[in-house]
Amino acid sequence: MKRLVLVEDAPWRAKEILMKLKQEGVEIEKILFFTTEENVPEIFEELNSQLEEALGIQIDRIGTGTLDFYNKLDLYYEKDDIFIIIDLNLDDANTFEERINVKYANSKPNSGRGKIWFYTTGGKDLKSMLVQNFKDQLIDVISFLNNQLSWDTEKILKIARGE
Secondary structure, rough: OEEEEEEEOOHHHHHHHHHHHOOOOOOEEEEEEEEOOOOOOOHHHHHHHHHHHHOOOOOEEOOOHHHHHHHHHHHHHOOEEEEEEEEEOOOOOOOOHHHHHHHHHOOHHHHOOOOOEEEEEOHHHHHHHHHHHHHHOOEEEEEEOOOOOEOOOOHHHHHOHHH
């Protein structure tokens, strides 16, 4: 089964779904905490620590610098048994194409198809842009209640199984 790498600016919002995926046999390889902050607020550090403890993994920080973002993601992208799920809403780029994660996916052959998937809680406009640009690379957000994401678990399990 393929292992999951998550890129998220608030990874604690995925705690419940990650725990569920882990129970279903999906190994969480790495969580990359995307932040533009030099000094991460203490509450975010605490929430990340709680997530690390719950999942038994280490969360690494990933920044806005293109070189840092690309280098850290490439460590996982190049492994055959890894799939990457990225929150679309990471940075404050002016256009869809300027987002660091979109540029990263577009820098890969076939826009990272088969390796990179996106999700968004950003509404119909952003989802529509994802469908247009990364049609087969979209993970639906089923709900976002009590500050917790819920993804299409079946789709993620199929990706992890290589189906």
